[in-house]
Amino acid sequence: MKRIFRDALLSGVLYLAPLALMFLTFRLTGQRPWLHPHDYALSFQAPAFVEAVFKNLATWGLPAIMVVLGIFEFAFGLYERKWTRNERFLDIVCFVAPKVVIRPLLTLTTLWLLPLVLPGLKGVFAWVPFWWGFLIIAVADDLTQYWYHRLHHQVPFLWRFHRTHHSAPYMGMAMASRQNVIYTIFFSQTYLTAALVYLGLGYPALFVGGIKSLITLSAHSSLPWDKPFYRYKALRPVAWVLERLISTPATHQAHHADTTGDGVGHYKGNFGNMFFIWDVIFGTGIITRRYPQSFGIKHYQEEEWYVQFLWPLFKSKKAGSELAAGGPEVGGE
16 A cells, blocks of 8 residues: 555656646746637647548547457457357457447536536637647546556455456457446546547547557557567667557556466556556566467456446356355455
């Protein structure tokens, strides 16, 4: 608990750092954009085709990418016959339900409530220049998700709400969206994005969300796109920066390994989603440039797909399971 408290204090500094840098820059340059918000609202406008790409990513683009990569992975046998009927049902439901029902409903509800909770604040931060808005949102969004993820591993009570994501005995697009419904409902990014749109920061939030989604999806892929950066000497300096800045297949697959005994797996760390740098700062990450041989949970009993998705509304019939009635909060190895 002492370490979590210490890291939480440091996080407070990290949250405030982009804001402090922005206002320091304004002071040094004599800028006062909040006095003339309309002059700064469109201080950056991406080329139309780039803007269209990110808008499409936010709707049908990312699901389409996931489906295509998933088919490619499956065609090359990358699931190694581990995609059983139960696993397929779970992955498909976790892929479809949040995108079609849960997140749209939560977003609409949030946008309906915001004018009631924060009346008169619509567009209040529209004066924030694009790149400062991008930096502020990227830090706030991903650092919050780092803590959301980390606490679900370090607080026993929370583990079972995140366990579904780790039960998959494989890596790939099929399991990238695999989460318990409660974990999905309380996922901060859904509400944060809606609030940012209401407050006038929707444009930088669009780009942060798109880039973050591409990074997290590629980190879950079974295709090791980062391997050439380790293999070729000329690219190793780039690899050194890359693997400390963002999540890569090597660092994130280590988080999904079913053991820590091989010197590669590190499911007790490597919590970063878009940015791996949080793990570097808080000392929760390891970098090996290697890939685990097996994934999932050693004591996984392949609990019923509907239980993994809807626990604790439904309980597993598997005796001794973490998801069974009276089961342990955290199962044994």
